Structures are given as C-alpha cells and as structure tokens.
Amino acid sequence: MATQEQRTSISWDYAPAPESREHVRLRDSYGLFIDGSFQDPVDGTRVASVNPATEEPVAEVAFAGPEDVRRAVQAARAAQPGWAALTGLDRGKYLFRVARLIQERARELAIVESMDGGKPIRESRDVDVPLAAAHFFHYAGWADKLSFAVGGRRVEPLGVAAQIVPWNFPLLMAAWKLAPALAAGNTAVLKPAETTPVTALLLAEILQEAELPPGVVSILPGDGATGAALVREPDIDKVAFTGSTGVGKDIQAALAGRGIPLTLELGGKSANIVFEDAAIDQAVEGIVNGIFFNQGHVCCAGSRLLVQESVAETVVSKLWGRMERLRLGDPLDKNTDVGAINSREQLHRIEALVASGEEEGAVRRTVACSLPDRGFWFAPTLFTDVAPAHRIAAEEIFGPVVSVLTFRTQAEAIEKANSTPYGLAAGIWTDKGSKAFEVAAALQAGVVWQNTYNKFDPSAAFGGYKESGFGREGGMSGLRPYLHVNPRAATARSAP
Amino acid sequence: MTARLPVRKTYKLFIGGSFVRSESGRYDRIKGTNIPRGSRKDVRDAVAAARSGSAGWAARTAYNRGQILYRFAEALESRRADIGAPADEVGDAIDVLVHYAGWTDKLQPVLGGINPVAAPFLSFSVPEPTGVVGLVAPDEPPLLGLVADLAPALAAGNTVVAVLSPEEPLPGLDLGEVMGIADVPGGVVNLLSGRRAELTQALAGHHALNAVVDASGDAALGTEIDKLAAESVTRVRHVTPTRSYTDAVADPLSRLEAVTELKTAWHPVGA
Numbered sequence: 001m002a003t004q005e006q007r008t009s010i011s012w013d014y015a016p017a018p019e020s021r022e023h024v025r026l027r028d029s030y031g032l033f034i035d036g037s038f039q040d041p042v043d044g045t046r047v048a049s050v051n052p053a054t055e056e057p058v059a060e061v062a063f064a065g066p067e068d069v070r071r072a073v074q075a076a077r078a079a080q081p082g083w084a085a086l087t088g089l090d091r092g093k094y095l096f097r098v099a100r101l102i103q104e105r106a107r108e109l110a111i112v113e114s115m116d117g118g119k120p121i122r123e124s125r126d127v128d129v130p131l132a133a134a135h136f137f138h139y140a141g142w143a144d145k146l147s148f149a150v151g152g153r154r155v156e157p158l159g160v161a162a163q164i165v166p167w168n169f170p171l172l173m174a175a176w177k178l179a180p181a182l183a184a185g186n187t188a189v190l191k192p193a194e195t196t197p198v199t200a201l202l203l204a205e206i207l208q209e210a211e212l213p214p215g216v217v218s219i220l221p222g223d224g225a226t227g228a229a230l231v232r233e234p235d236i237d238k239v240a241f242t243g244s245t246g247v248g249k250d251i252q253a254a255l256a257g258r259g260i261p262l263t264l265e266l267g268g269k270s271a272n273i274v275f276e277d278a279a280i281d282q283a284v285e286g287i288v289n290g291i292f293f294n295q296g297h298v299c300c301a302g303s304r305l306l307v308q309e310s311v312a313e314t315v316v317s318k319l320w321g322r323m324e325r326l327r328l329g330d331p332l333d334k335n336t337d338v339g340a341i342n343s344r345e346q347l348h349r350i351e352a353l354v355a356s357g358e359e360e361g362a363v364r365r366t367v368a369c370s371l372p373d374r375g376f377w378f379a380p381t382l383f384t385d386v387a388p389a390h391r392i393a394a395e396e397i398f399g400p401v402v403s404v405l406t407f408r409t410q411a412e413a414i415e416k417a418n419s420t421p422y423g424l425a426a427g428i429w430t431d432k433g434s435k436a437f438e439v440a441a442a443l444q445a446g447v448v449w450q451n452t453y454n455k456f457d458p459s460a461a462f463g464g465y466k467e468s469g470f471g472r473e474g475g476m477s478g479l480r481p482y483l484h485v486n487p488r489a490a491t492a493r494s495a496p
Numbered sequence: 497m498t499a500r501l502p503v504r505k506t507y508k509l510f511i512g513g514s515f516v517r518s519e520s521g522r523y524d525r526i527k528g529t530n531i532p533r534g535s536r537k538d539v540r541d542a543v544a545a546a547r548s549g550s551a552g553w554a555a556r557t558a559y560n561r562g563q564i565l566y567r568f569a570e571a572l573e574s575r576r577a578d579i580g581a582p583a584d585e586v587g588d589a590i591d592v593l594v595h596y597a598g599w600t601d602k603l604q605p606v607l608g609g610i611n612p613v614a615a616p617f618l619s620f621s622v623p624e625p626t627g628v629v630g631l632v633a634p635d636e637p638p639l640l641g642l643v644a645d646l647a648p649a650l651a652a653g654n655t656v657v658a659v660l661s662p663e664e665p666l667p668g669l670d671l672g673e674v675m676g677i678a679d680v681p682g683g684v685v686n687l688l689s690g691r692r693a694e695l696t697q698a699l700a701g702h703h704a705l706n707a708v709v710d711a712s713g714d715a716a717l718g719t720e721i722d723k724l725a726a727e728s729v730t731r732v733r734h735v736t737p738t739r740s741y742t743d744a745v746a747d748p749l750s751r752l753e754a755v756t757e758l759k760t761a762w763h764p765v766g767a
Contacts, residue, residue, distance in 0.1 A: 134614070151606060151749055245729065252726035257719030259734065266729065421728070440761050448761045457613035461621045461758045466706070467729040472758050475611060477621065485747045 014327065017334040019121045024111050026198070029060040032068055032221070033204035035075035036214025043067040044222070049198050052118035053331050053340035053375040061197045064220035066229045069189070072218035073233045076160040076187040079215030084157050084185035088144030095140030095182060097210035102133040102175075105206065109199055113171055114331040116198040118340030118376070119294050121332050131456055132175035135474075138458035139179035142479055146184060149476045154486040157185030158261065159237030161482065164227045164251075165200075166243045167193035167342050168297040168398075174200050176473045177240055178217060179458075184482035186238065189218045191230055193243075195343045197221035228254070236260065238482065242299070245396075245422070245467050263471030263481045265299065265463055267396040268424030270445065271417035272302030272453065275410075276310045278429035282451065284318045287402070290427055290453035292326060292338055292380055296400040297346070299468075300425035302453055303397060305404045306413055312406045316384060319402075320365060323380045328369050338400055341376040350378050350399035357383050357392035362403070388416060396422070410435070414442045423465025427453045446472070507531055507665075509538060509689065510672030512545035513682020518690070524662075531665050534690035539657070539698040542686035546628045546655040547704050549683025554625045554653040558601035564679050565597035565650060571678040572671075579674075580666035581639040588741040589643040595745050596647035603652060603752055611760065618763045623756040625653030626731060627706035630699040632692065632721070634711050634737035638664035639671070644738035645709045646685065648751040657686045657705075659696050665689040693717060700724040700732075707731040707755050711738065731755075 029046065031038035043065030048057035064072070083091065102109065106129045113124040146155045161181040165173035170192055181188045192200035204219045220226060224247070231239050231251050241251050242265040255262055272290045274283050290302025307315045331339035341347040358364050362383040371377040378399055386393050386403040393403050407413040417426055426445040428436050440448040446464045449455060456462065456474075463472035471481045508515040509532050520535035553561070572579070572590050579586050603623050611619040629649045634641035638661040649656050660668035672687045688695055696717060700708050701724035708730060710721050718734050725732045733754040738744045 153747065153749075249726050249729060252729065253723050256722030256726065257715065264729065436763065440759075446757065446759060448759065450761065450763045452617065452762055452764055455613075455615065455617060455619075455762050457611060457615065457619065460611035460613055460619045460762075461760045463758070465626075465757050465759075469729060470731045474760075475621065477607070477758050480753065485750060 014335045016330070018330060019111055019332045019334060021111060021332070024108050026059050026112065030062060030198070030201045032062045032064050032072070033201065033219040034068070034072045035218065036208065038204070041065060041068050042071065049116055049195070051115050052195075052342055053372070055374050058112070058116050058198055061201065061221045063222040064226045069220060069226065069229045069233060072189045072220055073160060073235050075215035075218055076189050077235055079213055080157070080159055080187040083182075083187055083213060083216050088146065091183060091185065092140045092143035094210055094212050095136050095143060095179060098206060098212070099133045099136035099140060101206040101209055102129065102136065105202070106130070106133070109171060109202060111332065112202060113199050114339065117167060117170060117196045118331050118342050120336040120339045121334055122336065123294060128169055128172045131458070132172045135172075135175040135179045135458040139183040139479070142180070143183040146479070146483060149479045150483060150485050155184075155483045156486055158482060158484055159186060160235065161186045161188045161238040161240060162230045162233065162236045163188055163190045164230065164241045164243065165190065165192055167196040168294060168299070170196040171199040171203060173242055174203055176478075177242075180473070180479045181238070181240075181482045182216065184479060186482050187216045189220060189230060191220050191222055191227050194223040231255065239263070240481070241265070248469060261481060263473070264469035265471075265473060266467065266469040268299050268301070268422045268464065268468050269304055269394065269396055269420050270300050270302050270422070270425040270427070271304045271306050271443075272427035273306045273413050273417060273429065273439065274308060274311065274315055275413075275428070275430040275435070276308040277431050279431060279451075280311065280314060280318060283429040284315065284322050286427060286429060286451070286453045287319055288322055288326070291402040292400050293454050295338055295341055295378070297342055297398055298454065300447060300454065301398075302425075302427050303402060304393060305402050306416055307404060307406050308413070309406045309408050312404070316382070316404060320382060323367050323382060326367065326380050328377065328379060329372060338380060341378050341399065344376055346398065347376040347378060350397055350401065353392055353395060353397045354381060354401055357386070357390060357403070360390045360392075362386045362390055362392060388419065394420065410439065414439060418444045421467040424468035425449070507669050507689070509534055510669070510675070510685070510687040511538065511542045512549075512686065515672065524690075526663075526665065529666065531669075531689050534688040534695055536694070536698040538688055538690075539695055539702065542657045542688055543628060543699070543702050543704050545683040545686055546657050549655045549681060550625075550627055553655055553681060553684045558604070561651065561653065562597050562600035565593055565600065565647065568675065568678040568680060569593035569597060571674045575674050579639065579670045581637070585637050585640050588744070589640045591741045592640070592643050592744045593647050595748070596651040599648070599651040599748065599752060603756070606749065607753065607756065607758065616765045618765050619760060621758050621760045623652065624759050626755050626757050627654060628704060629654045629656050629755050630705050630708040631656055631658040632696050632708070632710045632712045632717070633658055633661050633668060634713050635661045635663040636737060637739060639667035640739070640744070641711050641737040642668055642671070644744040645711055645735065645751060648748065649709065649755045650684065652752050652756050654755050655684045657699060658688065659692055659699060660687060660689045662690065662692045693720075696721060697724060700730070701727065703728040705730055707733070709754065710734045713737050
C-alpha cells in the first residue's frame with residue numbers, strides 16, 4: 001500500500017489583494033424574520049455565526065424553535081390569499097424590486113457571503129450574487145405568465161411553501177427557492193443553513209426595503225431540528241429541500257401519507273469524463289473548475305474524474321501542475337482560488353474520507369501549500385489508483401478532493417459514469433460533436449456539461465436523476481412544482 | 497348431437513412478454529375464475545424484466561412509440577367484446593391510448609427546449625423517461641384506472657410493472673393478451689395479479705424502481721408506499737382513480753412529468 005506525497009512549493013506569489021470590509025454594515029445580532037419584521041425567538045436560541053477562515057463571529061443570529069416555526073407558518077398562511085390575489089404584474093414588480101436591490105447591494109452581499117461561508121470573493125462576487133439577482137429577475141417575469149408554463153391551463157398556487165437550503169450557496173439557493181414560489185403566488189418560510197444564515201438575513205432586509213407584504217416570506221435560521229420541525233408543520237402545502245441525500249430521504253419519509261408535493265435537490269458523485277480526443281489543456285482547466293470551485297462544496301462537483309487510459313498520464317500530470325498553482329487562503333483576497341472549508345464538522349468529514357482513500361490503497365497527492373493558522377482548511381488533493389469500490393470513488397466528499405479513474409472505451413466510460421446511485425451532473429471533454437451528443441444522451445444525469453463545467457443560469461433546468469433528487473429548479477420546469485393545474489379547466493372530448 | 501365443450505382459459509401473470517404462472521404456485525378463486533396470486537419473487541422478476549426492457553424502449557423514436565401505442569388502441573378496439581369490463585370503460589381506455597399515442601413526439605417540445613442562457617453556450621433541456629415505473633391500479637374502474645397512467649408512462653418512454661386490482665384482475669390480465677398482438681415489446685409492460693398490499697410493498701421498496709404511480713385510492717397503502725420509496729428517493733405520485741376519459745386527459749402534463757426526468761445539456765458556442 002503505497003502512499004505517495006509529492007511536495008512542491010508554489011512557484012510565485014501574489015501580493016495580498018483583500019476586498020475591503022468597510023462597505024459592510026452588519027448588526028451585532030439578528031432576530032428571526034417573521035411577518036415582515038425581525039423578532040426575538042419565543043423558544044429558540046441565539047448562536048454566533050462563525051467565519052470559517054478566522055473562527056471569529058460574523059454576527060449573532062437567532063435560531064428558531066418549534067413555536068417560532070409555527071408563528072412563521074401562521075404568518076405565511078395569513079398572507080397567502082392576499083399575495084395570490086395580487087395581479088401577476090404586481091407580484092412580478094415586487095420580485096423585480098428584489099432583483100434590483102440585490103444588484104445594488106451586490107458588493108456587500110458578496111463580502112458577507114465570503115465571510116460567513118469561506119468561499120473566495122471572486123466566486124461570491126462573480127457567481128453567487130449576480131445569479132441570485134438573475135433568478136429573481138427571471139421569475140419576476142413569470143408572475144404574470146403562469147399559465148404558459150402549463151400549456152395554457154388555469155393555475156393556482158399551492159399555498160405555503162417550506163423551503164430548506166444548504167450552506168454551500170446560501171444566498172443563491174435562497175433565491176432559487178423563493179423566486180419561483182413567490183412568482184406563482186405562494187408564500188414561503190425559508191430556513192437557511194446552520195453555518196451560513198447571514199446573507200439570508202440581509203435578504204430579509206432587502207425584502208423589507210422592497211416593501212414585500214408582511215408574512216409573504218419568513219426567514220428562520222436554525223439547525224437540523226428547526227428544519228425537521230418545519231417539514232412536520234401541519235399547515236404547509238409544499239416542501240423544497242436542497243442538501244444531503246440522507247436528510248432528503250428523512251424528509252421524504254417524514255412527509256409520507258401527507259400528500260404534500262416535494263422537490264429534492266440532493267447529493268452527487270458526478271463523473272467528469274475526459275476522452276483522448278479532448279483539448280487537454282482546456283479539459284484541465286475544466287477539471288479544476290469542476291472540483292475546486294467553492295472548495296468542492298458543490299453538489300454537482302466533478303469529483304470522479306474518468307480519463308481515457310491513453311491520455312491519463314498527461315492529464316494527471318498537467319492537472320497536478322495546475323493544482324500546485326492554486327492559491328489557497330483568505331476568502332476575501334481577490335486572488336484566492338480555494339477558500340476555507342465551511343465548518344469544522346465538514347473538515348472532519350473530508351479528512352475521514354481522505355484517510356479512507358489512503359487506507360483502501362489509493363495514491364494520494366496533496367498540494368504542499370501553507371495553511372493559515374486559524375480557520376478550517378484543506379489543501380487541494382488528488383487520488384490516483386482509485387478503484388470504483390473505494391469510498392472516495394463512491395461517496396460524496398464535498399471537499400477539494402478529486403478521484404481519478406481510467407477507462408478504455410466509450411462504453412466503459414458510460415458504464416462507470418452511471419454506476420452510482422447518484423445522478424446529478426456530468427462533464428464530457430471531447431472535440432467530436434457527435435460523440436459528445438451520444439455520450440450526453442447515455443448519461444443518467446440531470447445536467448451534462450460538454451467542454452465546460454459548473455455553468456448555471458436561471459433559464460436552464462437543474463436537478464437530479466435517481467438518488468440525487470427529483471423535480472427541477474430553473475426555467476419553466478422550476479415554476480411548475482409551485483403550481484397546481486385547476487382541474488375545472490379540464491379538456492372535454494369535444495373541446496379543441 | 498351434443499353441445500361443443502368450451503375450452504377454458506387459464507389466466508396467468510404477464511412478465512417479460514410471456515404469460516407465466518406465479519412462481520409461488522398460488523392462486524385465488526375470484527368470481528369463479530382462478531387467478532394467479534403473484535409473490536414477492538414475481539415482483540422482482542417483473543422489475544428485472546422491466547429494467548432489461550427499459551433501454552430498448554427508451555431508445556425507440558418517439559414516432560415509433562406513438563405508432564405502437566396507437567396499435568395498442570387498435571388491438572383493444574378489435575377485442576372490445578373480449579375484455580372483462582363494461583363497454584363504455586373499454587371505449588374510454590381506447591381513447592386514452594389514442595390521446596397518449598399522440599404525446600410521444602409532443603412531450604419534448606412542450607416540456608423541453610433551448611434555454612436562453614446569458615453566456616455563449618447552447619443550453620437545452622430535454623425530457624427523458626425516468627426508467628421503470630410501478631403502477632398500482634384501483635378496483636374501480638379497474639381497466640380505465642390502469643390505462644390512464646399506463647399510457648402516459650409508456651408514451652414518455654418508461655417500462656411498467658403494474659399491480660392489478662385484486663377485486664377485478666380480469667380486465668388487466670386480458671390487456672396482456674392484447675399487448676401480445678400490439679407490437680408492445682416484451683418487458684415493456686408487466687402485469688401482476690395477487691394481494692395488493694403484498695405486491696405493492698415489494699414493488700415500492702425495490703431499489704431498481706424509479707417511480708411509483710399509486711392509483712389505488714387506499715390512503716394507508718399510500719403512506720406505506722411513501723415510506724418505502726423514501727429509502728431510495730423513488731418518485732411517487734398519488735392519483736385518485738381515473739373514472740372517465742375526461743379525467744384521464746384533464747392534466748396530461750402532470751401525468752407525463754411525474755414519470756419524466758429533465759436533462760439539461762450545455763455546449764460551448766465559439767471559442
């Protein structure tokens with residue numbers, strides 16, 4: 001069992017270029033956002049949200065208890081008829097306001113997102129925040145065109161939506177959930193993740209500034225217990241969850257027999273497939289983006305690299321060369337490629353899975369960059385000699401760790417790519433168009449990127465096959481899970 | 497001259513395109529007819545047959561699937577008198593097949609399309625079959641209640657394992673014989689008679705199943721299905737038994753979408 005660690009120092013340094021925090025005005029403490037105002041928890045607690053890069057508190061945040069959850073659901077119920085009774089145009093105008101305010105406060109939101117979650121400012125500034133605004137903008141325009149999403153049928157909102165989002169894209173996931181729900185005339189109770197609640201509370205301020213009617217959105221930070229209480233509330237009409245497959249299964253089981261529509265966007269172990277006819281340098285950039293984007297805290301991360309045997313050596317050597325030049329450190333530094341691991345708990349999970357990879361006989365290489373003294377960090381890591389049965393080839397690591405497997409034929413690549421209970425995403429690298437389309441059609445994955453990776457857009461459906469979940473977010477398909485077709489508008493045999 | 501002695505019909509399960517006895521060797525006597533009582537092993541065999549029929553059925557062109565569904569309607573029309581169900585119900589079931597035969601090549605433009613992304617990519621979303629669909633048929637109406645969700649599942653390119661009404665299994669078993677002459681490939685539709693709860697539990701808990709459509713109208717069984725499905729994130733849709741053609745086509749998009757996955761592909765433009 002050979003464990004090989006190559007250590008090479010980074011070849012050049014950049015001067016620090018930290019983003020200024022001057023612009024950020026955070027309160028010391030945030031209440032729960034219920035019925036249009038920030039309120040003290042009735043039976044909840046107050047917890048410090050920690051910056052994973054420094055282990056210093058970002059702000060104190062209230063976590064909701066069961067009674068708080070009940071109050072928020074009641075407020076959402078009370079507000080729902082009025083919200084649905086607005087014209088679609090007016091609902092849309094509120095959502096357009098929100099999109100505009102996110103754009104106005106983009107810089108502040110990006111900085112806080114990086115402080116609270118540890119992701120590089122380059123990503124929060126260029127991906128998370130602009131896409132969050134774009135989602136509100138996209139669904140704002142749907143609010144007065146709902147029947148077009150269901151073939152012209154008359155539609156009704158479902159009612160009160162309970163929405164739970166993860167810690168990897170806190171503001172963006174809140175936007176993915178809230179925008180379609182509100183456009184369709186539902187009201188929502190949103191639970192941000194335990195470790196990253198702060199930008200959702202800034203979003204609450206934006207909703208106030210947009211003068212969204214009270215109760216239409218409530219935002220309840222909390223941990224797993226808060227989420228469990230929310231999905232068990234009797235007076236909800238829809239549940240949407242993004243997070244781990246384990247919790248997704250629990251929620252699906254908790255809703256058994258209740259007839260509540262559910263959308264799940266769960267984990268993945270996505271294959272990034274490099275064929276021998278790919279543009280190799282371009283592919284290497286795509287592999288890096290696929291797995292090291294957001295420290296690998298991405299449900300669709302290209303964590304299983306499948307390389308055709310004939311080019312495996314070249315690809316791995318170029319990839320390793322590129323990895324050694326990744327800059328790890330201060331998430332607020334504009335030159336940072338790899339930021340902090342989101343939490344101590346997640347760091348431990350990554351460390352445990354990486355240790356299992358070594359124990360099971362895969363060959364580990366970890367970039368020898370220096371890690372900051374405080375905070376949670378994991379250096380970019382590459383495993384070769386990986387067998388499909390290894391835990392690092394089968395389980396979601398959710399960290400900056402890529403496992404390399406090889407294949408000989410296209411059929412073998414497809415079989416290996418599909419040989420997982422997950423089915424969220426995949427990448428294909430080839431210069432042959434017809435092959436790319438053929439392979440894309442054969443992959444059991446909700447998103448397939450050819451000669452690119454980790455691209456998102458509010459108009460493009462996103463969501464998984466198999467145990468990566470069901471239902472879609474984005475575009476028209478992301479609107480339908482929040483609508484109910486009115487059966488009274490049924491087609492009779494004589495009707496057109 | 498003595499009267500001609502009639503030939504009796506032995507009813508069998510329909511698995512993988514063959515008419516088979518239950519591996520359990522059990523049967524129930526229902527309304528004077530012996531009906532095979534399918535077992536958990538029969539469920540596993542049926543799911544295996546549906547799984548192996550899945551890729552071939554999904555790979556057929558939408559035009560071809562549409563023609564086979566229409567042929568299914570033609571075959572049922574010609575056997576109207578032989579199906580153990582009221583003539584009106586059979587008529588409605590035939591019309592439902594005609595309706596969904598026409599959906600096979602409409603599903604993609606209606607559910608999918610090119611996504612106008614704000615970057616230099618050709619991004620498009622296409623519906624694909626979810627795979628193997630389990631279908632629990634109601635007691636009333638036993639034929640239409642089955643066909644109303646069988647037809648959309650097939651139109652979308654799925655293969656099906658159906659648990660027939662234990663009270664009225666004959667129309668469903670008769671349907672298997674119609675499929676035999678309708679060019680529906682073996683394994684695409686599998687029909688099981690027997691105890692509903694026993695068969696449904698084995699079906700909903702099967703990890704190779706992608707979706708369950710529960711038309712049983714039985715709330716307790718529905719809850720059981722939900723719990724079993726959660727073990728492998730199986731998609732579940734509960735429907736009230738479909739009582740008329742109008743019901744069956746009131747919201748076809750929801751029936752089709754429940755057994756469909758949407759795949760989004762991104763290809764660079766230029767560069």
